[in-house]
Amino acid sequence: xxxxxxxxxxxxxxxxxxxxxxxxxxxxxxxxxxxxxxxxxxxxxxxxxxxxxxxxxxxxxxxxxxxxxxxxxxxxxxxxxxxxxxxxxxxxxxxxxxxxxxxxxxxxxxxxxxxxxxxxxxxxxxxxxxxxxxxxxxxxxxxxxxxxxxxxxxxxxxxxxxxxxxxxxxxxxxxxxxxxxxxxxxxxxxxxxxxxxxxxxxxxxxxxxxxxxxxxxxxxxxxxxxxxxxxxxxxxxxxxxxxxxxxxxxxxxxxxxxxxxxxxxxxxxxxxxxxxxxxxxxxxxxxxxxxxxxxxxxxxxxxxxxxxxxxxxxxxxxxxxxxxxxxxxxxxxxxxxxxxxxxxxxxxxxxxxxxxxxxxxxxxxxxxxxxxxxxxxxxxxxxxxxxxxxxxxxxxxxxxxxxxxxxxxxxxxxxxxxxxxxxxxxxxxxxxxxxxxxxxxxxxxxxxxxxxxxxxxxxxxxxxxxxxxxxxxxxxxxxxxxxxxxxxxxxxxxxxxxxxxxxxxxxxxxxxxxxxxxxxxxxxxxxxxxxxxxxxxxxxxxxxxxxxxxxxxxxxxxxxxxxxxxxxxxxxxxxxxxxxxxxxxxxxxxxxxxxxxxxxxxxxxxxxxxxxxxxxxxxxxxxxxxxxxxxxxxxxxxxxxxxxxxxxxxxxxxxxxxxxxxx
Numbered sequence: 001x002x003x004x005x006x007x008x009x010x011x012x013x014x015x016x017x018x019x020x021x022x023x024x025x026x027x028x029x030x031x032x033x034x035x036x037x038x039x040x041x042x043x044x045x046x047x048x049x050x051x052x053x054x055x056x057x058x059x060x061x062x063x064x065x066x067x068x069x070x071x072x073x074x075x076x077x078x079x080x081x082x083x084x085x086x087x088x089x090x091x092x093x094x095x096x097x098x099x100x101x102x103x104x105x106x107x108x109x110x111x112x113x114x115x116x117x118x119x120x121x122x123x124x125x126x127x128x129x130x131x132x133x134x135x136x137x138x139x140x141x142x143x144x145x146x147x148x149x150x151x152x153x154x155x156x157x158x159x160x161x162x163x164x165x166x167x168x169x170x171x172x173x174x175x176x177x178x179x180x181x182x183x184x185x186x187x188x189x190x191x192x193x194x195x196x197x198x199x200x201x202x203x204x205x206x207x208x209x210x211x212x213x214x215x216x217x218x219x220x221x222x223x224x225x226x227x228x229x230x231x232x233x234x235x236x237x238x239x240x241x242x243x244x245x246x247x248x249x250x251x252x253x254x255x256x257x258x259x260x261x262x263x264x265x266x267x268x269x270x271x272x273x274x275x276x277x278x279x280x281x282x283x284x285x286x287x288x289x290x291x292x293x294x295x296x297x298x299x300x301x302x303x304x305x306x307x308x309x310x311x312x313x314x315x316x317x318x319x320x321x322x323x324x325x326x327x328x329x330x331x332x333x334x335x336x337x338x339x340x341x342x343x344x345x346x347x348x349x350x351x352x353x354x355x356x357x358x359x360x361x362x363x364x365x366x367x368x369x370x371x372x373x374x375x376x377x378x379x380x381x382x383x384x385x386x387x388x389x390x391x392x393x394x395x396x397x398x399x400x401x402x403x404x405x406x407x408x409x410x411x412x413x414x415x416x417x418x419x420x421x422x423x424x425x426x427x428x429x430x431x432x433x434x435x436x437x438x439x440x441x442x443x444x445x446x447x448x449x450x451x452x453x454x455x456x457x458x459x460x461x462x463x464x465x466x467x468x469x470x471x472x473x474x475x476x477x478x479x480x481x482x483x484x485x486x487x488x489x490x491x492x493x494x495x496x497x498x499x500x501x502x503x504x505x506x507x508x509x510x511x512x513x514x515x516x517x518x519x520x521x522x523x524x525x526x527x528x529x530x531x532x533x534x535x536x537x538x539x540x541x542x543x544x545x546x547x548x549x550x551x552x553x554x555x556x557x558x559x560x561x562x563x564x565x566x567x568x569x570x571x572x573x574x575x576x577x578x579x580x581x582x583x584x585x586x587x588x589x590x591x592x593x594x595x596x597x598x599x600x601x602x603x604x605x606x607x608x609x610x611x612x613x614x615x616x617x618x619x620x621x622x623x624x625x626x627x628x629x630x631x632x633x634x635x636x637x638x639x640x641x642x643x644x645x646x647x648x649x650x651x652x653x654x655x656x657x658x659x660x661x662x663x
Contacts, residue, residue: 009063010454017053018071018458019465021046025072026466028610029079030473031617034086034483034498043138043441046072048164048600051142062146063450069138070441070455071462078110078466080383080433082474083502084426089478089486090500090507093338093419096478096488102471104330105423108323109430110463112359114456115320116366116431117438118310121452124370125442135443141596142448163597166657167604168611171207174646175612178205180619182630185643187562191252197237198255203565205647208609210654211602213570218578220552221571223533227267227556228564230529235263235557265519267558268505269526270533272388274550277534311453319460327355327427334423339416350401350412354420357397358427361390365428366435383432390428391506394421395513418510425506434463480620501559530554573651574598580659598658 025046050068054060085102088094178184187204213221239258245251332351335342342350365386398412398421412420438459445455479488482497484504512518533550540546556564581594619628632639 008059008061009067009451010458011064011067013054013057014050014064014068015071015458015461017050018046018068018462021049021068021072022462022465023469024611025607026079026469027473028607030082030470031477031610031613033079033082033502034477034500043069043073043437043444047138047141062142062448065142065146066445066448066450067454067458069142070445071458071465073437073441073459073462077433077437078106078430078463079470081106081109081426081430081470082500083383083387084422084429084506085474086478086483086486086498086500086503087422087507087510088419089483090503091415091419091422092486093415097471097474099471101330101334102474103467104326105426106430106467106470107464108326108330109358109362109427110434110467111319111323111460112327112362113366113431113434114438114459114463115311115316115323116363117370117435117442118316118456120367120370120439121310121442124439125446135440136447138441138444139447142444163600163657164604164607167207167211167601167606168608169604170650170653171211171605171608172612174205174207174650175609175616176629177646178643179613179616180629182627182632182634182636183639183642184646185639188640188644189562191255193251194237196251197241198251199237200232200252200255200561202561203569204562205643206566206609207605207647207650209563209566210570210573210647210650211605213567213572214574214577214598214602214654216552216567216571216574218571218575219547220549221568221574223549223552224556224559224564224571225568226548227270227553227558228561228568229556230553231259231263231267231557232561235266239263262519262522264505264558265508265522266526266529267554267556268388268509269523269528270530270554270557271526271551272392272523273527273530274534274554275386275389277530277550309451309453311456324355324359327358328352331355331424335420338419341410353401354424357394358424358431361393362428362431365390365432369432369436370439383429383436386432387425387429387502387506388509390425391421391509392513394424394428395510399513414514417514418507421510421513422506434459477617480617499560505558526554526557529557569651573654577655577658580655594658598654601654601657 047065047069050065050072054065054068085097085105089096174184178186184205186206187202189200189202192199192201213224216224236255236259239262240251240255243254243258245254328348328351331354332348335347335351339347369383369386395417398417402410402412402417438456441455441459442452444450445452477498478486482488482492482494483500484494484497487494487497509518512520530550530553533548533553537548537550540548559567577594577598581591584590584594616629
């Protein structure tokens with residue numbers, strides 16, 4: 001469906017609207033990522049919001065809406081740097097988030113991520129058969145909205161907005177009642193003691209997690225549940241039986257300690273080997289894709305078709321050099337601030353080596369993540385696994401650097417070495433996250449007839465806007481809640497601290513590399529479990545019996561059970577809905593509407609809970625109290641049952657809403 005020409009595609013109002021949506025969704029993603037280690041894809045909700053707001057402008061069109069969602073999609077990707085940066089506070093190196101260092105790392109890393117994927121667009125989007133699930137879905141949303149704009153009064157678009165609004169309202173209400181008034185509990189937690197071992201059954205009531213599980217799919221949900229059962233049904237009880245209770249320590253406290261200090265490294269091993277397998281399996285297709293690029297040379301490649309024009313190479317070179325120069329300056333400033341013993345020449349030389357490593361590894365990551373996004377979608381791509389690989393490689397590289405160049409040996413060892421690794425891994429994650437999203441957006445643009453170079457420009461704008469939002473939001477959330485292992489002031493409730501699970505994992509791995517305390521035994525066992533999961537996944541896929549994503553198994557082991565079990569419940573909800581939808585497969589219009597309702601309702605749940613969490617964080621930060629709106633104390637007995645009732649009601653509402661026959 002190519003729009004009529006000429007049309008207004010790149011507009012000031014579109015850029016401003018995209019910036020506003022980016023501000024809101026970046027803040028929401030930062031909160032959600034720090035709380036549970038997950039972020040949500042914002043492209044489709046951004047497209048719906050854009051269509052609703054631009055609907056009254058007679059000269060708006062599908063291409064303008066596409067650029068708005070392209071820019072706003074940076075919110076769901078650039079915020080992935082939060083998987084590393086909080087570790088610098090846990091390390092005791094930062095007492096807050098320095099605005100310019102944090103913003104420039106995000107902006108420069110994200111910009112390079114965009115540039116790295118530009119050469120891959122033609123072979124990975126235009127000529128490729130990769131499905132790009134979110135890209136195709138976003139294109140369909142835009143097409144439906146454009147069709148309704150010209151044919152009807154927009155009833156279908158209004159139905160989509162109602163689904164999004166219902167989801168956001170229900171989730172925001174839960175967040176207000178649980179995190180604000182404290183009338184509802186956010187989880188239940190049961191311990192079963194059996195002699196010297198303890199079993200834990202726990203699940204959260206989070207609407208956002210239910211939605212995340214729904215979007216994740218049944219196969220990933222089963223894999224998470226398998227990891228959860230393996231961890232809390234076998235590994236933690238076994239570790240607890242081998243350990244010795246401290247005086248006055250409860251068995252449940254010992255089991256939690258064993259999970260945090262040992263079992264999570266088993267999960268890290270599964271995640272690491274699964275990520276390596278994923279990247280390794282993509283090397284051949286990536287090489288073939290790059291090798292096929294010269295085939296596009298010749299007269300056809302020189303055609304002045306706007307839909308075939310990427311960003312000019314001169315622009316890419318200038319922007320890329322500027323981004324690398326910014327990274328060099330920021331890295332040099334970071335090293336000079338925390339490694340004052342280094343001479344000026346050694347300082348800038350070390351900064352240059354770090355930037356070169358990040359740039360080279362970042363390009364490989366961009367290619368791998370772009371392919372993964374096309375294969376399984378941006379939401380399912382293992383960005384955290386890429387971070388683990390980058391942490392290990394960067395740590396080992398710094399250790400080798402210290403041995404080869406004695407002048408650096410003291411500076412890159414211990415705490416400062418860990419800090420430098422984490423700082424540069426944040427840059428690599430920014431590259432990985434944006435490249436993971438960019439090709440998905442370019443697929444959407446290709447399907448609706450957009451101009452690639454304009455999409456690439458607005459995505460860079462989205463990176464810059466998101467980079468300005470991330471530091472103050474991180475500071476706000478840190479001062480309101482704190483992070484696990486890093487509370488800003490005495491007397492704060494550690495149970496309310498944001499888990500920041502990936503940041504904790506990155507810090508533990510980097511620490512273990514430099515001080516030798518890393519539990520290689522549990523990591524090794526995790527690798528073995530990961531290999532078994534990979535083998536099982538291959539067998540299932542080849543037999544056509546399904547799949548068992550090995551990364552999801554690792555997440556089930558690593559994440560708290562209050563997250564893992566809720567994700568599995570969400571996946572079960574998705575499976576039940578798919579069965580109900582397939583029963584009416586003959587009615588294609590209803591099937592499409594039902595699937596869209598589910599997608600938008602789930603997106604609304606995530607956005608609503610995240611934004612309410614952000615508002616509550618602002619209240620906590622401004623008031624200086626941990627629970628400024630609480631009506632009851634922590635001992636309010638009905639809270640757990642009320643929370644469970646709300647969650648069950650939400651489950652049933654979601655199911656009935658998606659399957660309702662009226663459209």
